[in-house]
Amino acid sequence: MTGQNAAATTGLRRLREDDLEAAAALSRAVGWPHRLEDWHFGWRLGEGLVAQAAGRVVGTIMAWRFGAEHATLGHVIVAPEAQGQGHGRRLMMAMLDQLGATTSVKLHATAAGQPLYASLGFVPHGGGVWQHQGTASGVGLVPLAEGGRLRPAGRGDAALLRRLDMAATGLDRAALLWSLLEVAEGVVLMRGEEPAGFSLLRRFGRGYVAGPVVAPDEAAARSLMAYWIGRYSGQFLRIDLVGDGKLSSWLQESGLVPVEGVIPMWRGSAPPTAGLHCFGLSSQALG
Known part of the structure; x- marks a missing residue:
């Protein structure tokens, strides 16, 4: 045909x-x-x-x-x-x-899909996203900054996670976060008495995916990721890492190798963020 x-x-x-x-x-x-x-x-x-x-x-x-x-x-x-x-x-x-x-629209484009999306008005925005996956191997404790600790996250934290997530992404993802809390484990990063970030983990694909990972800086993101790598040592784990550099090298040492890269693209204006960063996606589709 x-x-x-x-x-x-x-x-x-x-x-x-x-x-x-x-x-x-x-x-x-x-x-x-x-x-x-x-x-x-x-x-x-x-x-x-x-x-x-x-x-x-x-x-x-x-x-x-x-x-x-x-x-x-x-x-x-x-x-x-x-x-x-x-x-x-x-x-x-x-x-x-x-x-x-x-409506401003975001997607994550493979190299093969980029020409189509560009022809429809999408433009690259920010750094790439690298899918890291593999059998996790325990990395030991990654020390938190002074006064930092991790505590469990539950359904009662929905409003808190919404606020932290909005600061990192600029998006109101309340419905997504509530649905994730119904199926995921989670931890909140505390600095003193103030929440400073969080991470969730759920079943996905061949094993588990850790994301979103929201943190104020790379060191805090590493601590949040290390929690899941240690907890799920020996199991298949995936992290869609925003950016590369030191965190990518560290994830590879932890058994999570990069297998695919995608480019964030926006059609329309990306929303402003407010001091936090999303270091790991809940998925490439949902962000």
């Missing part, structure tokens, strides 16, 4: 819950580790579209709104046998139209 004829037989529609098994199969076909449970988690928080050809799902896209003015995009997948037929561009254009012209 030619690309023109394929386009003529393709329709776009809303991503439904009964599409998620097909979506998970697509992600496996392109080498992504997402489980069906991971698709359900994202679907409950967001909105999506599918491309259909001959009654079969051949492409997906999802978006998550954070407040009235910002969103993230992810799960942009086209079946290997259907690539090169324009499905990805049609899905992107339809979702951007659905989000509206006033």
